[in-house]
Amino acid sequence: SQKIEQNSEALNIQEGKTATLTCNYTNYSPAYLQWYRQDPGRGPVFLLLIRENEKEKRKERLKVTFDTTLKQSLFHITASQPADSATYLCALAPQTGANNLFFGTGTRLTVIP
Amino acid sequence: DAGITQSPRHKVTETGTPVTLRCHQTENHRYMYWYRQDPGHGLRLIHYSYGVKDTDKGEVSDGYSVSRSKTEDFLLTLESATSSQTSVYFCAISEVAGVGDTQYFGPGTRLTVL
Numbered sequence: 001s002q003k004i005e006q007n008s009e010a011l012n013i014q015e016g017k018t019a020t021l022t023c024n025y026t027n028y029s030p031a032y033l034q035w036y037r038q039d040p041g042r043g044p045v046f047l048l049l050i051r052e053n054e055k056e057k058r059k060e061r062l063k064v065t066f067d068t069t070l071k072q073s074l075f076h077i078t079a080s081q082p083a084d085s086a087t088y089l090c091a092l093a094p095q096t097g098a099n100n101l102f103f104g105t106g107t108r109l110t111v112i113p
Numbered sequence: 114d115a116g117i118t119q120s121p122r123h124k125v126t127e128t129g130t131p132v133t134l135r136c137h138q139t140e141n142h143r144y145m146y147w148y149r150q151d152p153g154h155g156l157r158l159i160h161y162s163y164g165v166k167d168t169d170k171g172e173v174s175d176g177y178s179v180s181r182s183k184t185e186d187f188l189l190t191l192e193s194a195t196s197s198q199t200s201v202y203f204c205a206i207s208e209v210a211g212v213g214d215t216q217y218f219g220p221g222t223r224l225t226v227l
Contacts, residue, residue: 004155034215043117043203043218044156089155093214100171101216103148103156 023090136204
């Protein structure tokens with residue numbers, strides 16, 4: 001069966017360190033992968049998109065990697081700040097089928113001052 | 114929340130009653146989606162629309178119907194609510210589909226079915 005797993009439900013990290021979140025998938029052939037941020041009581045907000053033929057994407061303190069051989073994406077936040085505390089979701093768009101996104105369950109990141 | 118509103122924001126209802134949730138957008142985006150979010154399952158697609166009167170089923174469509182009579186409005190109806198439909202419902206919109214698609218989410222509706 002198809003699965004998207006995000007490494008852990010919760011991750012605590014010290015302010016200033018790099019947070020690394022993992023998204024693993026099985027039985028998908030994603031055309032691209034997205035990362036979203038979700039704050040309590042709010043809808044997800046888009047952060048980054050990476051295509052299947054791209055290895056790495058950066059945006060300010062954020063970096064995403066995509067390894068289709070390992071079936072894994074890593075999401076890094078460098079110089080983490082307490083304001084980065086949120087739940088982060090990965091989402092896959094399969095090669096076939098229009099524009100459906102399949103979401104992981106998320107990792108709740110807490111940055112400790 | 115990118116010009117997307119959802120109503121109501123909270124609703125408590127009884128099993129067996131019909132419920133309609135509304136999503137309204139001011140962005141004139143073609144695609145609209147309804148998701149539900151439950152602990153341990155993440156966001157799951159219920160139905161989506163790719164134009165006025167054009168809709169299709171998602172991963173968890175049983176027990177739900179949708180309608181889109183105008184570009185800006187997408188309605189989700191639970192014909193006869195069940196306790197398993199207690200969830201947080203999110204509407205999302207996107208301008209394009211496929212690679213490059215970014216979905217913008219509304220604030221959510223928390224539905225409790227007693």
